[in-house]
Amino acid sequence: MNASASVATDGPLYRGDDLKVRWKQRLLSVMPSASLGALLVWLVIVPLVLILISSFKPTGFPMDTGWTIDNYIRTYADAEFWALVLNTIQFAVGSMVVALTIGTIVAWLVERTDMPMRGVVRVLVILPMATPPVLMAIGWVMLLSPRTGFFNDLLQGLFGLSEAPINIFSLPGMIFVEGLALVPSTFLILSPAFRNMDPSLEEAAFTSGAGLLTTIRKVFLPLLWPSIVAAGVFLLIVGFLVFDIPGTIGMPVGIFVLSSQVVYLANDSPTGLPEYGIISAMAIFFLVLVISLAWAHQRQTRRQTSFVTITGKGWRVRPLPLGRWRWIAFGFICFYFLLAVVAPVGILIWSSLTPYQAGVSAEMLGKLTLANHLDFFSNRRAVSASINSVVIALVASTAVALLSFLVSWVVVRSKLPGRKFIDVLSFLPIAIPGTLIGVGLIYVYLTLNFIPIYGSIWIIIVAYTTNYLSFGSRATHGVMLQMHSDLEEAARTSGAGWFRTTRRIVAPLAFPAIAAVWIWVFAHCMRELTSALLLKGADNTTLPVLLWGYWTGGEPNKAAAVGVWLVIAMLLCVVAWQILAARSRSASGREAA
Amino acid sequence: MQVSKTVTAWAGAAAVISLALAGTAKADALSELATAAAKGPEVLWYESSKESQIDKVIAAFNKKYPNVKVKHIRVVGGNKMAGRVVQEVQGRGYTADLVSSGAAQTWALNDRNYLLKTDWSKLGVPKRVTPTDFAVAIAASVYVILVNTKKVPAEEQPKSWDDLTKKKWMGRIGGWVRAGAHTQMSKVWGQDKAEAELRKFVALKPFLFKSTFPMAQQVAAGEVDVAIGFFHTAQPPISAGAPLKRIALDPAPMHTIYTAVTKSARNKAGATLFLSWLVTSTGAKAYEDATNRGSHLLEGTRTHALVKEAKTAEYPAEETGTYRKVAKKFNKILSSAGAAR
Incomplete structure (x- = not known):
């Protein structure tokens, strides 16, 4: 049974050759994908068209006169561009490998093994996501800089070294920090996939005498392939576009990547105006890259049944006993936490307590102050920015979670026409630099002033929904691919309509992924800066914009204080999420019983 | 009479x-x-x-x-x-x-x-x-020398453009990632001398910062000992008690x-x-x-x-076009600081 039929069976089943009825049926069958497609076209295609127009404009402003291909010539005929591409590839691939390796191991240990304190790990693992990347980068500079880095001082003191053993200002340094920063995202993509994997498969492998490595190679990796590819593609693109870490760690020593060039062209070009034409021409490169990766991803996951692990057969996750490896695994997690959470958050707290930027030293202990935190709570703009940020994050994360679920259902579970188009549409925004999404939206909502959202929080919500849909849909795709169609067919055979089947079968099974998307988008909305800065009006300032204000205004310690409270807010949010998830699981258990 | x-x-x-x-x-x-x-x-x-x-x-x-x-x-x-x-x-x-x-x-x-x-x-x-x-x-944003007073004793502190290009600052000096100071100096020195001075600066393998406010903070933290920064960007750390000092340049680009x-x-x-x-x-x-x-x-x-005592260096507004051209060239030279590292 295909999905179009499933849509029709919600109402009475029409038969006969009545033309009207057949048209109505056809209309109903295309309605879901058509409405979703229309929404995505509005969110994605409109800014994309503006970017395309911009790339052919001499000034880069879409409403200016004249046409040219000069932006493409200046971009792609420049050897410097390709040198930057090479740097960027090294950075992006390196970060992806680090994040995928650590993220996969952490997700497996948390979801599939009997490692101690898994619940706590699940909560804490995504905390670094709440730390604004620029603060994380500066934190790592304070920890691993060859001149003033805390760890370097420590190692030099302990081992009597004459020179600092680690230099954060290097390509490996950038990869290390970006890789660590991307682990929470990897975990959130892979964790639901691990959770939904039928344990009988790995048990069968072990029973048949396969070792751990063979089981990983022959069972885990093939089953998790869609999610791993989705995570890999996502991480690769993020690595191509991210600026904070290359800007803070690479730029001081002259390691430039493509995003450095985008920032230069937008902010520092001596022409006095942003060079949107060149940026747009560069964005076309990202678009081609993303479309190629999306196509490769589609080819990889074409044989959908290969990845199905959620079937009608009931099972319970039985954690794999690690035996004597249990505490070694826990030690690995502790080490990861030391690097990814304790060190950067610790340095963030330290910075928030110092009156000016200073390394960790006994001398500074006497100067520590709560002034930066008190300033945060007594500042009316901080209160207003906090409210704006929370509202934006709540609405955008809910919108992305819902849209991602619908997109994945249409693309993966249905046979609706246009689903491949919807798949590509949902993935394209990742290729658009935040600056250009902002530029596109400004034009759209300034021109269509009957939608009065310019300068309000709603234009930021639209930007975030567009921007984060790529991550959301990739994360939910993986889980949808794991579900066997038997489940929905059984429900429909029992008389359930599309809505009921979705509500009772598909949504609960996809819930871990949807919740992961929600929390990921929430965290990223709370810290996103580029679009918020560009779309800033009089009354829509967000916390990251406030934080950026402190940072660029020479008050990094106040920025760190905001960062500390962002981490605390995120911690509370994740704990609440875990409690709700646990209640939901126990309620489902009772219902099933 | x-x-x-x-x-x-x-x-x-x-x-x-x-x-x-x-x-x-x-x-x-x-x-x-x-x-x-x-x-x-x-x-x-x-x-x-x-x-x-x-x-x-x-x-x-x-x-x-x-x-x-x-x-x-x-x-x-x-x-x-x-x-x-x-x-x-x-x-x-x-x-x-x-x-x-x-x-x-x-x-x-x-x-x-x-x-x-x-x-x-x-x-x-x-x-x-x-x-x-x-x-x-x-x-106006006026360029000055920023010095970490803990890392650089008074007698060693640079006081002029010549002092800033001494080899002792190799790997210890910082600057803005854009060559604004040297571009404006070309109005006083002429393009050839300004370019030569910029190349001397690049040879010192400077740390380049995206923004000059964080740069002042990094001088305060001791990440670099001296830097060419803006007068106003040093004020927040100085007000907070950081070991940071401003020294006027002559000519002073702005x-x-x-x-x-x-x-x-x-x-x-x-x-x-x-x-x-x-x-x-x-x-x-x-x-x-x-x-x-x-x-x-x-x-x-x-x-x-x-x-008021120093000569200032800045392209007048009507020569903004020339400024743009020189800035583009000088930014490119400065970006090669990475290759020198």
Whole structure:
């Protein structure tokens, strides 16, 4: 049974050759994908068209006169561009490998093994996501800089070294920090996939005498392939576009990547105006890259049944006993936490307590102050920015979670026409630099002033929904691919309509992924800066914009204080999420019983 | 002799009368502006300083003109601000009433015919701050040497451009990732010497910072011992007690900040009035006290005192095109600092 039929069976089943009825049926069958497609076209295609127009404009402003291909010539005929591409590839691939390796191991240990304190790990693992990347980068500079880095001082003191053993200002340094920063995202993509994997498969492998490595190679990796590819593609693109870490760690020593060039062209070009034409021409490169990766991803996951692990057969996750490896695994997690959470958050707290930027030293202990935190709570703009940020994050994360679920259902579970188009549409925004999404939206909502959202929080919500849909849909795709169609067919055979089947079968099974998307988008909305800065009006300032204000205004310690409270807010949010998830699981258990 | 005395007396009287008349005319003009401004909507001002700083400037303005409301929106990054103005004018037909930015941005907006031309002399605005009729120079970002006083003892601290290129600063010096200082110095030194000095700087393998505020903080933290930065960016860490010191450069490169009234302003009278006030001694002091960026052209400011003994280096506004070309070339040279590392 295909999905179009499933849509029709919600109402009475029409038969006969009545033309009207057949048209109505056809209309109903295309309605879901058509409405979703229309929404995505509005969110994605409109800014994309503006970017395309911009790339052919001499000034880069879409409403200016004249046409040219000069932006493409200046971009792609420049050897410097390709040198930057090479740097960027090294950075992006390196970060992806680090994040995928650590993220996969952490997700497996948390979801599939009997490692101690898994619940706590699940909560804490995504905390670094709440730390604004620029603060994380500066934190790592304070920890691993060859001149003033805390760890370097420590190692030099302990081992009597004459020179600092680690230099954060290097390509490996950038990869290390970006890789660590991307682990929470990897975990959130892979964790639901691990959770939904039928344990009988790995048990069968072990029973048949396969070792751990063979089981990983022959069972885990093939089953998790869609999610791993989705995570890999996502991480690769993020690595191509991210600026904070290359800007803070690479730029001081002259390691430039493509995003450095985008920032230069937008902010520092001596022409006095942003060079949107060149940026747009560069964005076309990202678009081609993303479309190629999306196509490769589609080819990889074409044989959908290969990845199905959620079937009608009931099972319970039985954690794999690690035996004597249990505490070694826990030690690995502790080490990861030391690097990814304790060190950067610790340095963030330290910075928030110092009156000016200073390394960790006994001398500074006497100067520590709560002034930066008190300033945060007594500042009316901080209160207003906090409210704006929370509202934006709540609405955008809910919108992305819902849209991602619908997109994945249409693309993966249905046979609706246009689903491949919807798949590509949902993935394209990742290729658009935040600056250009902002530029596109400004034009759209300034021109269509009957939608009065310019300068309000709603234009930021639209930007975030567009921007984060790529991550959301990739994360939910993986889980949808794991579900066997038997489940929905059984429900429909029992008389359930599309809505009921979705509500009772598909949504609960996809819930871990949807919740992961929600929390990921929430965290990223709370810290996103580029679009918020560009779309800033009089009354829509967000916390990251406030934080950026402190940072660029020479008050990094106040920025760190905001960062500390962002981490605390995120911690509370994740704990609440875990409690709700646990209640939901126990309620489902009772219902099933 | 008698005639001469009479002529002198008459001339003096005429001068006094014309000054008085001019003063009266100015007072009348400002009074008319204030009346018209109070009837208009609030004046919207795009500027890059923190909101909390500009609150103080607006409060000082409202002491004199309590009925004229000014609303400040912080837009960081001159190019982005100019881009936003272009988009708003194209999209909805109007933008902010006042726009504060650098020469490159202001002239780019004027090239698009977005800026209002005003006879500033009628409002008593000094000629030296109005190089053109569409923009007023309100302040300047002046380059200075920043030194970490803990890392560099007084006798070793650099005091001149020559001191800054000594080999002892190899790997210990910092700078802005854009070659603004050397570009402006080319106006005084000539392009060849400025380029040679820039190459000496690059050979020192400097740490390059995206923004000059964090750079000042990094000097305070000891990440680099010395840097070429802006006077105003060092103020926050200095106020917080950091071991940071500013040393004036001679010649001192700088970037003037201009403010312009837009043609699409919805309260042109209010914008013009506010801008006229901003370059009075009260306005200039309020702005400098709040933002640490003052006018080198107006006596009584700290910035004026800082550079009055030194030669300043800056392309005049009308040579903005040349500045752009040199800046592009010099930025490229500076970006090779990575290859030298």
